[in-house]
Structures are given as structure tokens and as C-alpha cells.
Amino acid sequence: MGRQPIPHNVGRQLWASCGGYCQNPQCNRFLFASVDEDLISLANVAHIIGYGIKSPRSNHELADEIDKNGLDNLIMLCLDCHKIIDELAHKFSVEEIKTWKTTHEKEIKRLFNVPEITNERELLVEVSNLLDENGMIFREYGPYSEKALEGDSGDALIIWRRRCLDTILPNNRRVVDLIEKNKKHFPFPWDVYKEMMVYRLHVDAFEDNCLLDQRVNDYKLFPVEFDHFIKTKLGVKLHPRELRPKEELEFRRGQISIYINRFLCNHDCIADMKEINRATMHVTLKDGRELRVFVTNTYVFTEYTFDKILAIDPYVEVILCSNPSGEYTDTAKQLCIENKIGLFKLREFMGAVRKTGEDFLNYLLVEERNERISHSKNALEHALKDAFLPKGLEAYLFGSFLRRKIYRDIDVLIVYKNDQAQLAVERLAHILKRVAEQYSSLIDITICSSQEFPNLPLKNNNLTKIYSS
Ligand SMILES: [Zn+2]
Ligand SMILES: [Zn+2]
Structure with a gap:
């Protein structure tokens, strides 16, 4: 039985009531930390009565009566405190943790006390x-x-x-x-x-x-x-x-000319570039394709930014995110692909112009592909640490996960070389599923024997080994 995710609105209410601080009174740590340029959330939604049958405090008398993912059974903690109350579950009773929460909430309410104003x-x-x-x-x-x-x-x-x-x-x-x-x-x-x-x-x-x-x-x-x-x-x-679109889609001064003269001038696929206005340029590729390119300096490109840009320039074919520390969301990228618009960071754009169609719109940088491979290897290795699988099992990645920026699911091939390995296939598949769940990705597992393996038409589909026992 899969563990249900905590509903969106419950998470938000919990966040509002904790005020951004760990609710353990001994801790009360601010739930964000900055590491270099990133602000990392340390917030952990913890179950007071554990979700599963063998989870922390799940033997409590109310365990079967309550909604485990309901607001009342959840508390906002930092990573450390979550780990402590779960691993030392016997030292932290349901009642004690509930007291932490109510006390903390009272304090936060007092802090953010809203006055009655009649005027x-x-x-x-x-x-x-x-x-x-x-x-x-x-x-x-x-x-x-x-x-x-x-x-x-x-x-x-x-x-x-x-x-x-x-x-x-x-x-x-x-x-x-x-x-x-x-x-x-x-x-x-x-x-x-x-x-x-x-x-x-x-x-x-x-x-x-x-x-x-x-x-x-x-x-x-x-x-x-x-x-x-x-x-x-x-x-x-x-x-x-002021005009709102202008305000929200500001760009650096001279940005287009910088792109034309510095970043893209030596690209072997580009035949010609012309500045149309401060935000837009016209790019002609050597294969004859013409691209209307909009350059934006927004920090995080969202669906909302997408709407704003289309309102300004409905004929845009490529949107370049020029902010070096900027990024775009998966949903925005998906939306652009559906609208046949390329959404890229500069380096992606330089690679994508070598491709056409879906390969262009959904271009995946080689190093991002390599990152996905090494990340998968590490996550799997970690998950298999104590699994003691028999010799003769192999796992491969293939398909869109290694080809596309936005992918539907992660395709994995399991190959078994002998009877003993065949018996352990289910176990390996189960672990793979759990790993994929951690990254909220769908996984599609194909299983075959080492005799069948050479005849599978996957060789040209980025087949990459990530595990072998
Ligand atoms: Zn927990
Ligand atoms: Zn804490």
C-alpha cells in the first residue's frame, strides 16, 4: 500500500501555523538555510502518529481512528528534529509532541496577533x-x-x-x-x-x-x-x-547586442542575427530555419511569465532565459513545448539549434543527461546497500529520461542471467520503484533474461547500465 502524499492545503495551513520555525520548543530553528546561492528548505512535515503500521508511535490507541495526513496529526519540524522523534520514538510520546505543537502555535499567534480595527x-x-x-x-x-x-x-x-x-x-x-x-x-x-x-x-x-x-x-x-x-x-x-508587462519582464540594457556579438556570433549553425527590439532578435540558421527569439532576464520562468511574454509577442518561437542564476519550471517548459516554443537557457539553446522538432524543443544537455545517470546510480547504490541481491542482475536506464529535458517516466530494464537472479527480480524492481518515488518520478520497468537481451531493440535508445550485482 503506497503512502499518500500530504494534501497541498494541509501543508500550507501547517506552514502558516508554524510561522517558519521548527515546532520543537527545544529547537525553534528557522526552517531555511542558505548554502551559497541556494536557499534550502529544512522544513519537514512529520507525522505525530506514524503513517504506516510499523511507523513511529503507530501503536497509539488512536492510530486507527484518525486521519494520519490530517492537520491534527502533523507537525512542522526541522530535519534533525524529525529524525530524532522518529528514531527515538519511545522517548517522544504522541501527547508530548502535541503539546509542542499547541504551545508553539499559541506563541506564533501572540506574535502575529491581529488587532481589531474599526476605523x-x-x-x-x-x-x-x-x-x-x-x-x-x-x-x-x-x-x-x-x-x-x-x-x-x-x-x-x-x-x-x-x-x-x-x-x-x-x-x-x-x-x-x-x-x-x-x-x-x-x-x-x-x-x-x-x-x-x-x-x-x-x-x-x-x-x-x-x-x-x-x-x-x-x-x-x-x-x-x-x-x-x-x-x-x-x-x-x-x-x-507603469506598464505591467514592461515591469515584470525587464531585461538588461544592451542585452540583445551582447547575445549577438558575444555569445552566439561564433556558433557554427547560425547564419545571421538581427536585433528587432530590446527584447527580441531574429536568428537565421544555416539549415534555413528562421527563429524569433525573445530574451528575458526573469529569475524563475513560470507559466505566468509565459503568458506575459505571449501577450507582448504572440509570434515568439524561442524564449531565452538569460539570467545566469535563473531557471524555468517544468510546467512552464511543458507548456512551451505544447505551444511549439523553445524555452532554453543560453547553453541549451546553443545545443538545441543543432536539432529539429521534438529534439529541438525538448533538448537535454549532455551534462544534465550524465548527471541523471550518476544520480540514478548513486541513489540505487544507496537503496541497495543492505539488499544482498544475488549475482547475475543488471539494471539499465533507457528512453526519454536520457533524451529529453521533460520526460514522461523513467524507463528501466532489468536483466537476469540465472535462476537465482530471476528469483530476485521482483525485489530489485520494488527497490527501483521506491527510489523513483522518492524523486516523485514514474518508473516503467521492463524485465528480460540475458538470452533475450541482445535481441531487444533498445541499443539505440541510450541504453546505459546503472547497476550490476
Ligand atoms: Zn516521520
Ligand atoms: Zn528542530
Whole structure:
């Protein structure tokens, strides 16, 4: 029986109630750590009564009565604390862990206590101040800040990610809570509440991106509309509104010419390049193909960024992510492929232009392919450490996992060389499935004997050995 994932909304509620800190009172560690340029989430959703039959504390009398993946049975801990309460389960009772959680939640509530405000103006000033703080951080460190665009985007990126978690997210939450809690003081329909509902969608999406993807995304970066609404109600004079697409898809000055003159000028597949405007160039390949290329400097390219770009240039054929520390999401890439648009980082683009069709759109860098192979080898080796499989078993990777950036599933071939090995095939397959589960990938396992092996039509499909006993 497979273990069900914890529902999305439960994870989010848990996150909101822990305030970003480990809920073990002896620990209370901030649940993010920065390692070089990456901000790593240390957050671990732990079961109070373990999920499986032999899991920690699963012999508790309530074990069969409760929803194991329900909010009440989960606690947010750091990696260390999760390990400790699970491995020393006998020392940490269900009741004790529940006390940790309720005490911590009370403290967080006190910390983020939302006041009753009956005067609308007073409430709006409070909201406006929170938005101003977020806006200031966004302008100073966000993806389109001078600092980020000046080139040394690494430091700005780290600060931006950190401030997203310790200031922007809590401020966003507080804005929502302030309006939600005080709506009873104002006549229905209250326009502020209506606007807040739209703003809340932004807050939720932003939070999901920050927390669940374990990275900070520029998804709907700063809610300009909501900010303007609040300021207008307060009678604050505003600058004429900038165009949103421009604001969100900012690019470095002279970026296109840098691409043409520095990065792509010596490429042996490119015949000609022309700058169309600050963001777009026209590339002619030696095989006659013409490509309209849009260059964006966004940190994390999402479906949202995709929509923004298509709104500006519906004829775009390639989107280049130029930010060296930037990346794109799998869903955005998938969406681009479906729309026959190439979405690449510079190095990928340079390789992809050698290919056509699906091979072009879904191009996989050779080193990324090699990374996938070595990663699979290591994960499997680790999982098989104590498995004691008999001699005569082999496992191979093949198929789209080694050919495509976006793949449907991981194809694995198991070959057995003798009767004893054949008996252990199921066990190996089971372990492979578990490893794939850890990386939330689908796996498709083919099994054959060493006599059948030479006749399988897989040799030309990137067949790569990752295990042999
Ligand atoms: Zn656990
Ligand atoms: Zn902890």
C-alpha cells in the first residue's frame, strides 16, 4: 500500500501555523538555510502518529481512528528534529509532541496577533505600511532591482529570497488577516474585502512557489494593483502607472547586442542575427530555419511569465532565459513545448539549434543527461546497500529520461542471467520503484533474461547500465 502524499492545503495551513520555525520548543530553528546561492528548505512535515503500521508511535490507541495526513496529526519540524522523534520514538510520546505543537502555535499567534480595527482609514494605513515594506524590498533586491540588473545578481538574489521568507510572506499574510478579521466592522459589500480576495490569490500562489517548490519565485512579484487600490482609497497621489508587462519582464540594457556579438556570433549553425527590439532578435540558421527569439532576464520562468511574454509577442518561437542564476519550471517548459516554443537557457539553446522538432524543443544537455545517470546510480547504490541481491542482475536506464529535458517516466530494464537472479527480480524492481518515488518520478520497468537481451531493440535508445550485482 503506497503512502499518500500530504494534501497541498494541509501543508500550507501547517506552514502558516508554524510561522517558519521548527515546532520543537527545544529547537525553534528557522526552517531555511542558505548554502551559497541556494536557499534550502529544512522544513519537514512529520507525522505525530506514524503513517504506516510499523511507523513511529503507530501503536497509539488512536492510530486507527484518525486521519494520519490530517492537520491534527502533523507537525512542522526541522530535519534533525524529525529524525530524532522518529528514531527515538519511545522517548517522544504522541501527547508530548502535541503539546509542542499547541504551545508553539499559541506563541506564533501572540506574535502575529491581529488587532481589531474599526476605523477604515486606520486599517488601510496599516495595510499600506505593510505593502510599502514589501515594495521597498522588491525594488531594492527583487529580480528587476538595479542591483540584480547590474550583473552581480547573486547577492541580490540571496537577499531577495531571504526577505521573501522572513518579511514579504509574513507581511502578505498579515494584510490578508487584518482585512479578514475586521471585515465585520464594515458594511457589506466592502470593496476592500473584494479587492483583498484577488490579492489573496496572489499571496497563495507566491507562498506555494516559495514554500512548496522550495525556491522563491517571481510569480506575480509585487501586487501593484492592490497597492494602487489601497493608496487611492487613502488619497495618496500616485505616479502614472507603469506598464505591467514592461515591469515584470525587464531585461538588461544592451542585452540583445551582447547575445549577438558575444555569445552566439561564433556558433557554427547560425547564419545571421538581427536585433528587432530590446527584447527580441531574429536568428537565421544555416539549415534555413528562421527563429524569433525573445530574451528575458526573469529569475524563475513560470507559466505566468509565459503568458506575459505571449501577450507582448504572440509570434515568439524561442524564449531565452538569460539570467545566469535563473531557471524555468517544468510546467512552464511543458507548456512551451505544447505551444511549439523553445524555452532554453543560453547553453541549451546553443545545443538545441543543432536539432529539429521534438529534439529541438525538448533538448537535454549532455551534462544534465550524465548527471541523471550518476544520480540514478548513486541513489540505487544507496537503496541497495543492505539488499544482498544475488549475482547475475543488471539494471539499465533507457528512453526519454536520457533524451529529453521533460520526460514522461523513467524507463528501466532489468536483466537476469540465472535462476537465482530471476528469483530476485521482483525485489530489485520494488527497490527501483521506491527510489523513483522518492524523486516523485514514474518508473516503467521492463524485465528480460540475458538470452533475450541482445535481441531487444533498445541499443539505440541510450541504453546505459546503472547497476550490476
Ligand atoms: Zn516521520
Ligand atoms: Zn528542530
